[in-house]
Amino acid sequence: MKRVNKRKLGKTGLMVGEIGLGGIPIQRTTQEETNKIIDECMERGINFIDTARAYTCSEAYFGHALQGKREAFILCTKSMARSYEAMKKDIELSLSALQTDYIDIYQLHNVKTEQEYAEVMSPNGAYKALLEAKASGKIGYIGITSHNVDFLESIIDVCPFHTIQVPYNVIETKAENLFKRAIRKDIGVIVMKPLAGGAIDNGEVALKFIIKNDFISVAIPGMASINEVKENSKVVKEELNEEDKEYIKKIRRILDNDFCRRCGYCLPCPQGIDIPSCFVYEGYFDRYGLASWAQDRYEKMNHFAGECINCRRCVAKCPYGLDIPTKLKRVKRIFGK
Template sequence: MKYRVLGKTHLKVSEIGFGGIPIQKLTQEEAAKVIHKAEETGINFIDTARAYSCSEEYIGKALKGRRKNWIIATKSMARSYEDMKRDIEISLKNLNTDYIDLYQLHNVKDIASYKEAFGENGALKALLEAKEKGIIRHIGVTSHSLDMLKHMIENPLVETIMYPYNVVERQAIETFKLAKERNIGIIAMKPMAGGVLSDGKLALKFILKDDFISTAIPGMASIQEVIENVSASKEEITKDEIELCDNIYKEMDKEFCRRCGYCAPCPQGIDIPFSFILRGYYVNYDLKDWAKERYNNLKAHASDCRECGICETRCPYDLQIRKMLKEVKKTFGY
């Protein structure tokens, strides 16, 4: 396994990290076996979140007696001081540790949520207090919005960013380069494009060819996935493989949502990008219950679409959004 420096944190992380979303569908014992195998291969960076149901707890139990071998990252959707303070304590308990290496503000998707989190009595205040006490070591942000990513790398308190990067989603390359110049650690999420890319090894080799990436975090739910993913760290990508990736990009360019949010607002109140994300988790990751619960909690659903087509006029990628929403409706039943 090769290691890279996670920006200004100075942490040396495995260039392939462990994404903690899919272990939700395993038992505690199964999850521990997968995590222990990852450790054997040299993976030392593991990412989870408060929102990933039992993921934090599974990781905490699996790492008992092994904490020193791991760099743990988690994240919270909390935006207020009190909510973040509470979530930090819950994460510490779940992860069975007295400190967390990287705590991230999860899915900061617009200026309103950014201002709330970074405001006078926002979540950042709780993170800074916890950092002073040594309870957390570093602070990061995650987002699906490129506009927000550009905004957040301007903040000197941000030590790491997490954003989608894969064969299909290449829209952040210039922003990543700018972030690297500012010594911000870059964590590539969705390396398999939400599960739509079938060749995991190729997908990771494509990402790892770029030195501005600190680590890529594919979700892993089996020992076989660990072995396949780690193999990407042992080989350089070839010219023919890059050409293959470019062909995949061209084929999928008009069918894949980059979650940029330009389609919003929907007149019916549908959160179009998040609906597509949840369908991906349901279909590609087999996280059916987790995805359905979150879909049920949405204020509006794919069945509410009146096919006005306004979203398609705004989409910079010319996606057939109405057709894609019908697939969401078919998946969830409404």
């Protein structure tokens, strides 16, 4: 049986399978299915798991499934906490849910702006709790995740992190320069959204496109069945063939002017709508099969797609020419507001 090849995760020195297990879709499986997924990953050399406090039951399912197998995996989770106290609490909750006394990598989850970064790095910020947890042996390394490539570029030369996690796929290639800069600092590169949140329907080509590049350490497609583990682990590092290139051209034609890259250039909206988050939740609803989780997160926003007044200021700022007001109408239809 083919096993996934390993790469070094930057200065952590950890050797990770170049394909890892993304933990978002675990939320729509069962404990029993998660146990089988973990066993299949072990068989095939997938040894990297990425989950989050925010993924409801995902940490707990993994925690249970990893009993007796914990040492075979590099366990990575994250929290949206921004303050010292909130992060301290979340680290304990993660340790408890994951049923372990040690998490290999703990990440600041989705830091989008320099203001948010200043908050987490302040004397009473979340980073202090991560440093304490590292010093006491509860976590091994500290990482950061973001959908905002520009923001990560602004901190990459001075940040203290061992890993970064960012979207990268055939239709979102903006992070390539960031990756080169990360490698110069020996920061491990974790690629999220390798299938553009499910928008790319050929997983094999999507993963080939990513792992043919030496500047990434691990790509983490979400997997919710053993068949997905089997399929994804078969992908090997090789050049794209003509058929693959044709597929990429086709998918770029289809998605280029329709897929939101979450760059945030369209903001601020005068109505206060968090436009990229609307499209992220739409994707979770539509393509991840996580309707109630997406609805729940959508409900927590301060303003909704239905408040759009069609001023089109955002359209002028979107570098990809997305017809945002029309797309928001669809978001309103699916979430009801």
